[in-house]
Amino acid sequence: MTQLRITEIFYSLQGEARTIGLPTVFVRLTGCPLRCQYCDTAYAFSGGEMRSIDQILAEVASYQPRYITVTGGEPLAQPNCQQLLTALCDAGYQVSLETSGALDIAGVDPRVSVVMDLKTPDSGESHRNLMANIPHLKPDDQIKFVICSRQDYQWARLKLDELQLAERVGDVLFSPSFNQIRPSELADWIVEDRLPVRFQLQLHKLLWADEPGH
Numbered sequence: 495m496t497q498l499r500i501t502e503i504f505y506s507l508q509g510e511a512r513t514i515g516l517p518t519v520f521v522r523l524t525g526c527p528l529r530c531q532y533c534d535t536a537y538a539f540s541g542g543e544m545r546s547i548d549q550i551l552a553e554v555a556s557y558q559p560r561y562i563t564v565t566g567g568e569p570l571a572q573p574n575c576q577q578l579l580t581a582l583c584d585a586g587y588q589v590s591l592e593t594s595g596a597l598d599i600a601g602v603d604p605r606v607s608v609v610m611d612l613k614t615p616d617s618g619e620s621h622r623n624l625m626a627n628i629p630h631l632k633p634d635d636q637i638k639f640v641i642c643s644r645q646d647y648q649w650a651r652l653k654l655d656e657l658q659l660a661e662r663v664g665d666v667l668f669s670p671s672f673n674q675i676r677p678s679e680l681a682d683w684i685v686e687d688r689l690p691v692r693f694q695l696q697l698h699k700l701l702w703a704d705e706p707g708h
């Protein structure tokens with residue numbers, strides 16, 4: 495029986511990315527090998543409960559959702575995550591995967607929309623970016639930069655250009671790190687430089703601050 499360690503399964507509104515604002519079931523897997531300085535889900539680093547894929551599917555189904563987001567922690571740190579993603583797609587859901595960009599996405603079911611971070615220098619984890627992932631990104635995927643400073647913004651701008659990200663994926667997301675730069679500052683830079691990116695604020699933080707379960 496295939497099992498995964500799960501921190502929480504909950505129903506809420508999607509707080510970011512392309513389906514922002516839409517009712518979504520979140521499956522939060524336990525564990526992450528990274529330690530970004532701004533991490534807001536440190537409670538998912540350890541603990542959790544082992545659950546079989548059948549148990550996860552049953553709990554997800556009880557909400558009768560259309561959208562499912564598999565998140566963490568870093569979900570791909572558990573090899574059985576691949577099987578879970580495929581099982582969710584087979585069940586007919588629209589599935590997205592939030593991943594740090596530090597683990598291999600090559601085996602992810604192609605029906606899944608991958609929302610992949612590129613970690614900026616001020617995250618403290620940019621050395622973990624697995625650049626071999628870039629060619630595996632599909633038009634339906636999304637790349638996310640969490641920007642902590644002007645220096646991070648310049649770095650992200652460079653990567654956008656160097657890796658031709660706007661041509662590679664459906665959305666490139668620029669998000670201000672919560673309480674680290676003023677959101678309006680980042681918005682102004684994007685407009686000034688006419689970048690082909692989507693600015694986003696984390697809706698769940700505006701609505702519910704950092705409470706788990708949202």
Ligand code: SF4
Binds near residue numbers: 529532533536
């Ligand atoms: S990758 Fe995500 S879960 Fe892991 S430390 Fe960074 S922000 Fe936290």
